Each structure stands twice: as structure tokens, then as C-alpha cells.
Amino acid sequence: MALLEVDDLTTYFHTRDGVVRAVDGVSFTVDRGETLGIVGESGSGKSVTCYSLLRLIPEPPGRIERGTAMFDGRDLLWLSRSELRKVRGKRISMIFQDPMTSLNPYLRISTQLIEALQTHEDISHRDALKRATAALEEVGIPEASKRVTRYPHEFSGGMRQRVMIAMALITEPDLLIADEPTTALDVTVQAQILEIIKQRQNDLGTAVILVTHDLGVVAGTCDKVLVMYGGREMESGTAEEVFYAPRHPYTRALQKTIPSLQAKGQELYTIPGLPPDVSKPIDRCAFYPRCPYPKTGKPAGERPQLEEITPGHCWAACGYCDSDAPIETVLARADEVVDDALPVEGETPA
């Protein structure tokens, strides 16, 4: 059995303007020592998926509607508050995107590092401080014993993200959830941070869920990939399968938009239109309105079912576009439109 098995996770936000279907039936598994990458554009529900696992969704307006998340035999979504506290920070830790706002500016780094230890373990202040210093050394902070008593503002962005990693890993959790851990950082620093996460993962055998919008980061660090769009799973599989044999039109289109894969001088391929508005129910493939593949029929009023291509490699089989069409002919109809105006309205399914 895998360390974490998420099945049909569904999180809605009930706002005044309607129900926002942020995460709509997502399933995945993560094993010990494994890295799962969740990729998607903003609004695709990748962060909400992670927050839901630790129940960090503001309730109300958010609500986990259904689904299970079996972590080591227990369902995270139905733990009591006190049980949840024992899991958060001890067995599952999280790193957030912005290290500037996720550290408390009023508290010394040492206080913040020790807090997690003293909450979960019976440990003296002196030992905890030693562990905190060691944790900083492990993430490559020079002069750790001196810097452990400093305040967050005395660290640079990259250093602060290292502190966040040290803090998340100080309790040696089984699962680390990293939500866009390098998005706010420079590429050279990003390379350092990813390297540290990888190293610590090897040392501790931690499972990692890495949320990112950067396919390059996924390629370098992840064993498995989950591609999300409009709160749903579009495709999932091993990194090799998703990168070398993408099945879903969205995955293919996404790969085609990356500048570094394009020959210079050619027009960049663009996905026409805008990401879907998840505050309206979508009763078909969420990508259908933007799908560049030739349409083979009107979508019926139901969402596509997940289909397994090879064991472990799934895609949301839409069936209303000719996704076997060669990519070159599809890409021929590149950027012309743009008048996507505001949310695609009036397009009602037949």
C-alpha cells in the first residue's frame, strides 16, 4: 500500500457568486521516497489539492465535499482536530511559495524551528536548539550556530527558503508537500534549492509532492506527474510517460508552448483562449473549448472518464476530439485569435 492514497478528492468554495469547483475529483498515490509533481496553470486547483490534504482550507467558504486521503491507513480528511495536529508538521510538512510571508518576522529563526520539535516531541530546549542548528547546517546555511538566533529579515530570499526546508524537515516527516517552493527565486538559487530537497529526500526517504507550473522543474525532480486543469486530472503517469508519450491534448499543447523547446524564429505555439471559469459547472472535458485538435462531435453532457493507457498512465479520455491527429497539423492553426473576451459564455453543450 502506498504511503498516501488520494481518491476522488473534491473541494468546493461556496461563495456569494456561486460554487467554485476548485478541485473536482482528483486521485493520486505517493509512495515512500517518491516524488510526485502536480503541474498546472494558476487556478487549476493544484494548491487547493495540497491544502485540502492538510485541511488548511478556510471553512467556510471552502468545503471538502467528498473523497478519501488514506495516509498510512488513516483518512486525513476525517481526522479529528487533535489527531490532525499530530500529523501536521510531524508526519506531513509543507513548504510554501513565498518564504517572505511564511516566516514570522517577529520571532527568531530558532524559536520557529524549535516550535515544531517541542510540539511533537518531548525534548529539552537545549537539545532542540542543537537539532535546529544541525537542521540549518544540513540545508547548507553557513555559520548555522550563529545564524540560528537571527531574525528572518536578516536572511536573503534563497536563505529563507532554506530555513523553510529545514523547518519542514526537522521532524523527519514521511511526506513533504512543497507548493511552488522555487517560484519566487532566481534560477541559480532555484537549482540550489531543488538540489537540497532532493538530497534531504535521499537521506530521509521522504515522499515529496511538488506543486509547480514549470515543466522543467518537474522533469528534473519528479518520478510521477499529475497534470491538472480546471480542478481536474487531465493526465498522470511517470515523468517519462507524460513527457515522451503525452496522451491528453492539454499536456501536448502545454509542452508546445514552452519557449525553450521551440526553434528560434518560429512563431511560438499558443493555446488559444483562457483557462476555464470553474465557478460554472463544466459537464465535459474542461479543455474542450481551447482544444486545438479537430473536433469529432459535440460533447455529451458528462465529463470524460479516466482511461488507463498503460498501467499507471491515465488520461481523461474525452472522445470528442481526434487526439490521434498528428501534432504538426494541429499546431498549424496557431495564434490568431485572441479576442477571448471574458469567460467563455454562451457556449452551451448540445
Next chain:
Amino acid sequence: MSAPIGNPQEDFLVLDDVHTHFDMGKDLITRASKGVVKAVDGVSLTVRKGEILGLVGESGCGKSTLSRTIMQLIRPTAGHVWFKGQDLSAMSDAEVRRERINFQMIFQDPYASLNPRMTVLDTLAEAVKTRHPDLKRDALRGRVADLLRTVGLNPTHMKRYPHEFSGGQRQRVAIARALAPEPELIIADEPVSALDVSIQSQILNLLKRLVRELDLTMIFISHDLSVVRYISDRIAVMYLGRIIELGDAEAIVDRPLHIYTKALMSAIPEPDPRTERSRERIVLSGDPPSPLNPPSGCNFWPRSPTPHDERMKHVEPPFEEAAPGHWVAACPFCAPAAPVPQELART
């Protein structure tokens, strides 16, 4: 630093040894100087008419300060900025303001750079009027409609407010605003970094098309080399207030000479699992140093992966032409100029 300066009288835009320093003032009690931030520290550069020059560097390297110095939003503390034969840095504020309709800027965050209380029509009409102050209502509207069409928006949306548009559309409005005064030079400061990948490519295509069709010149600033590589004709790599490498986009990407450029290139994650797992990375240690006490000599030495040599702390590397049109600040100690590749040697 000697550099590839053109002829200020003839070339389109010439930066001649531009320095922009910020004095941090004196300590209130001890009266000791708090130091000087050398954001731009001796940049010489020529921008040719009609080209897209990419400017890359990490955060804090001074690329935004340089762009604002060209715009004369921040006056340089030393050096000259020549625009079409005129020395902008010697002009009065009023003269610069008149001249500024010829060079416009696009900012990173379209959420912050558009006035939320003005409709798109108002915003664009105001910008059009800087060039054509006498334009009356209908003509003005016609011009705004044209602008919106140019950037791929529906003119019927001109009465909308910025919040009624998505991020990508808002960036299009910001581009239309920059185009409104009919400028010749556009400085785009990280115009796509706030956007999603699928939207990013739309904006890149648009910018590239506009430069070609409207005969513009553009300085494209970004920290993302893969984006810069795609859009630029030439690339300038900036580090700690100085340009350390300059050349054709292909040359910089395929045959980088400075070790910093190489490290920057190798840090970009490639969306390909196999190459990504097997490739050699030059991982730089530490963060970019602060421009408020920059390291002496070759300012790259504290992060250089090569063994430190005492001499590099004292010798400022000269900016030299290593191959035709390819300039590099080659520090003989930390960045031994790479041997000229075979294919270049033959030509």
C-alpha cells in the same frame, strides 16, 4: 571598462559608461556613511534600430534600474544616454517629458501598472493625447479602437475597467498603452513573468509581431533566459550592475563564454526528464552579492566555482570582443575565456 560603444550621433540608442548609484545617506548618530548602492555601475551599450535586445540577470543585478535610467525616470549619476543623437541625460525634466513619447515602457505587473479607476478608453485616450493633443472625441475613440485591435482585444470592451480583464488581457492593455504615443523604443520590464505559460506565449508572439510590424526597437528585460533566447536578436547578460557578456542570442545561448552565463544557462530546467537527469550543472554557491559593497575586482569571484585566486580580487576584467560581435568581461582567473568553438574558427 572599454566597451562596444557606437557613434552617439548616429546610432539609435547609446549608453556611454552609465552609472546609477544610490547614496544611502549618513547614519543618524554616528554620521558614518551608510554606503552607496551601485545599482548600475558602468554600462556601455548600443541598441540598434529595429532590434530586440534581451537583458537578463538575477534579481538585484540592476536590470530594472538600468531600464529606468534609460527612461530617465532615474537620472544617471554619471555617463550619458544618447537617444537618436540627443543626450537625454543632459536634458531638463520638461524636455525629457516631451521626448518620452518616443520611448515607452511596459511593466511586469499589469495589475499594478493600470489605473483601476480609469476605463481602458480613458487610459488609452490619455496616452494618445500625448502625441496628438488636438484629437477630438470620435477620432480619439477610433484611434483607441485601432490600438485595441492591434493588441488583439475586442474594441467593444473599451468601456471596461482593468479588473474586468484577465491577466493576459490586462497585459495587452498595458502594451496598447505603451504603443499609444507611437513610440520608437519600447522597454519591456519582465512583461511575461506574472503570466501563466499558456498566456505567456501569446504575449511573446504579440510583442514580436508588433516590433516587426510597427518598426519598433525593444529592450526586453527578463530573468528567464529561455524566454529571452526566444524573443531577442541580441542578449546582454548583467551581473551586479555591469554587463558581463553581450552578443547574438544564438552565440550567448549556444556558446556562452563567461562562467556566469554558463551557470545561468545550466540552471534553467529543461522540460525533458532524460537530459535533465544526466546533465552537468554548474551550481553557483550563495546568492547574488549585494550591490551595496560589491566585491572588488572581478565582481563574480565570491560565487565562482573555480578555485579562488587572490589576484582576481584586484583585477577588474576588461570587456573584450572574443568573437565578432560577442563581447565578454573575461576574468583571466575565474572565467578563462573558452576556446573558440570549431565551427566559429572555420568561418
